[in-house]
Amino acid sequence: xxxxxxxxxxxxxxxxxxxxxxxxxxxxxxxxxxxxxxxxxxxxxxxxxxxxxxxxxxxxxxxxxxxxxxxxxxxxxxxxxxxxxxxxxxxxxxxxxxxxxxxxxxxxxxxxxxxxxxxxxxxxxxxxxxxxxxxxxxxxxxxxxxxxxxxxxxxxxxxxxxxxxxxxxxxxxxxxxxxxxxxxxxxxxxxxxxxxxxxxxxxxxxxxxxxxxxxxxxxxxxxxxxxxxxxxxxxxxxxxxxxxxxxxxxxxxxxxxxxxxxxxxxxxxxxxxxxxxxxxxxxxxxxxxxxxxxxxxxxxxxxxxxxxxxxxxxxxxxxxxxxxxxxxxxxxxxxxxxxxxxxxxxxxxxxxxxxxxxxxxxxxxxxxxxxxxxxxxxxxxxxxxxxxxxxxxxxxxxxxxxxxxxxxxxxxxxxxxxxxxxxxxxxxxxxxxx
Numbered sequence: 240x241x242x243x244x245x246x247x248x249x250x251x252x253x254x255x256x257x258x259x260x261x262x263x264x265x266x267x268x269x270x271x272x273x274x275x276x277x278x279x280x281x282x283x284x285x286x287x288x289x290x291x292x293x294x295x296x297x298x299x300x301x302x303x304x305x306x307x308x309x310x311x312x313x314x315x316x317x318x319x320x321x322x323x324x325x326x327x328x329x330x331x332x333x334x335x336x337x338x339x340x341x342x343x344x345x346x347x348x349x350x351x352x353x354x355x356x357x358x359x360x361x362x363x364x365x366x367x368x369x370x371x372x373x374x375x376x377x378x379x380x381x382x383x384x385x386x387x388x389x390x391x392x393x394x395x396x397x398x399x400x401x402x403x404x405x406x407x408x409x410x411x412x413x414x415x416x417x418x419x420x421x422x423x424x425x426x427x428x429x430x431x432x433x434x435x436x437x438x439x440x441x442x443x444x445x446x447x448x449x450x451x452x453x454x455x456x457x458x459x460x461x462x463x464x465x466x467x468x469x470x471x472x473x474x475x476x477x478x479x480x481x482x483x484x485x486x487x488x489x490x491x492x493x494x495x496x497x498x499x500x501x502x503x504x505x506x507x508x509x510x511x512x513x514x515x516x517x518x519x520x521x522x523x524x525x526x527x528x529x530x531x532x533x534x535x536x537x538x539x540x541x542x543x544x545x546x547x548x549x550x551x552x553x554x555x556x557x558x559x560x561x562x563x564x565x566x567x568x569x570x571x572x573x574x575x576x577x578x579x580x581x582x583x584x585x586x587x588x589x590x591x592x593x594x595x596x597x598x599x600x601x602x603x604x605x606x607x608x609x610x611x612x613x614x615x616x617x618x619x620x621x622x623x624x625x626x627x628x629x630x631x632x633x634x635x636x637x638x639x640x641x642x643x644x645x646x647x648x649x650x651x652x653x654x655x656x657x658x659x660x661x662x663x664x665x666x667x668x669x670x671x672x673x
Contacts, residue, residue, distance in 0.1 A: 260464065260466055260467055262466060263468075264382060264470060266469075267385050267454065268377075268381050270460075271377050271378070271381045271458050274459035275377050275457065275458075276459065277376075278373050278374060281366075281369055281370040281373040282370060284369065285366040287366075289363055289366075291359055291363075292356075292359040292363045294352075296359060297353075297355040297356040298355060299352045299356070303341070304340070304341050305338075305340045306337075307336075307337070308336070309334070310333075310334070310336075311332075311334055312332075313331065313333070314331050314333055315328070315329045315330070316328045316331050328533075331532055331533050332532070332533045333530070333531070333532045333533075334529075334531045334532075335529070335530045337526075337527075338528075339524055339525060340526075341522070341523070341525075342521075342523040344522075345519070345521075346519050346520065346521050347517075347518060347519040348513055348516070348519075349516030349518070350513055351509070351510055351513030354509035354513060355506075357509075358510070362503070365499045365500070365503075368492055368496050368499065371492060371671075372492035372493075375671060377457065378671060381458075382670075383658065383661075385454060387450050388447060388450045388454065388466075389468050389470055389472070390650055390651070390653075391443055391447045392447065392471065393471070393650045394443050394647065394650055395443050397643070397646040397650065398439055398643070401639060401643045401646075402437065402440065404622070404639055404642075405433040407622065408432075408622070408632070408635055408636075409426065411625055411626055412429040413426050413429075420628060424632075425632035428632060428636065473653045475601070475653065478597055478660055480594045480663075483590065483663055483667045483669075484590060486668070487587065487590060490668035490669065491586055491666060493582055493586070494579065494582060494583060494586065495668075497578060497579045498579060500575060501572065501575045501576065504571050508565065508568045508569075508572075511561055511565055514554065514561055517551055517552060518551070519549060519550070519552075520549070521550075523545065523546065523548070524545070524546050525544070525546075526543060526546075527541075527542075527543040528541065528542050529542075529543075586666060590667070593659050594663060596662075597663060599655075600652050600653075600655035600656035600659055601652075603652040603655070604652035604653050604656055607645060607652050611642070611649050613645075614641045614645040614646075617641065617642070618638040618639055618641070622638075
């Protein structure tokens with residue numbers, strides 16, 4: 240499938256965007272692929288490479304030229320012929336017509352034409368891979384920004400719940416203080432903790448606005464435009480590391496581009512070698528030469544007809560330029576091979592690190608999910624004990640802090656797993672299937 244079809248498929252996958260600036264992750268991706276300027280620029284590079292990739296540009300087609308010249312002149316004639324007669328005339332009108340159609344066709348040049356055509360094809364393929372790479376990058380950036388907003392929204396919900404608990408704690412502390420069964424310090428500490436949570440909520444809301452500005456920029460919208468993530472949960476896929484590791488060399492965009500660049504060096508070597516081989520060029524010319532004068536030895540002189548010939552060019556010596564170019568090309572191929580191997584090792588390392596982060600985040604999320612349940616139960620018990628004067632405010636405050644921290648760790652663990660999952664997909668070139 241041509242990569243230009245990827246955009247069409249992804250954009251059509253959500254035919255109508257959600258109303259009131261409410262976006263799913265797929266909505267955001269589709270709009271970004273439709274509007275993003277970097278993708279549009281990458282598409283123009285593909286178009287240029289596609290236009291250049293033709294046999295005529297590679298030199299396979301003949302060159303045909305037509306020339307015509309018509310000259311009118313007035314001249315004075317003074318001719319003495321061997322027969323003894325003389326011709327003397329003034330202001331003699333002359334007309335000269337010269338025309339020809341020439342054809343030059345290089346019918347053999349050591350397969351340089353074929354190598355050049357292969358080079359244009361490879362350049363077009365590099366453009367298509369780079370285009371897909373830009374698409375993948377945009378999808379990756381959008382997903383990163385989108386699920387960061389989901390994370391922040393979950394934190395807002397969590398903090399809002401903690402604020403409600405803090406308000407209840409303050410209410411109990413105030414009641415206990417008013418009836419003389421509680422210390423004022425308990426009430427004051429409850430107010431301090433409540434205000435601290437309110438400030439925390441404001442900071443998270445500010446982060447949401449900043450994240451919205453970032454994703455709006457990716458979608459080519461005004462940074463201040465309204466944006467609401469319709470998804471409230473993470474969508475963490477199951478990752479098969481072995482399957483992904485087997486695909487990295489055949490699907491990673493950086494590796495594919497590097498391999499194509501190595502192919503360009505091989506094509507360049509063929510082109511250099513072709514210039515050391517004799518060439519054969521077919522030449523043909525059809526001409527018409529006509530000269531007409533009102534006086535003189537020839538009143539009309541006309542010749543016309545075709546001709547055809549074959550020209551052989553044999554390179555003998557050019558200062559070892561081609562030999563030097565071949566040596567440089569061999570070193571460049573070796574250099575590119577080293578770069579490709581280094582790139583493969585780096586990507587395998589990055590893939591392993593991302594997978595380990597994915598595993599750790601998934602495991603952490605499971606543990607933290609349990610911790611949240613334990614913290615909720617602990618907070619409920621501590622609240623009831625505080626109401627019944629069976630505990631102090633320190634115990635309840637610690638229970639609420641434990642609940643807040645557990646919820647925060649749980650949300651962050653899920654987000655880490657989400658990011659690691661599409662980082663793995665991005666490295667293996669499968670982010671568009673996310």
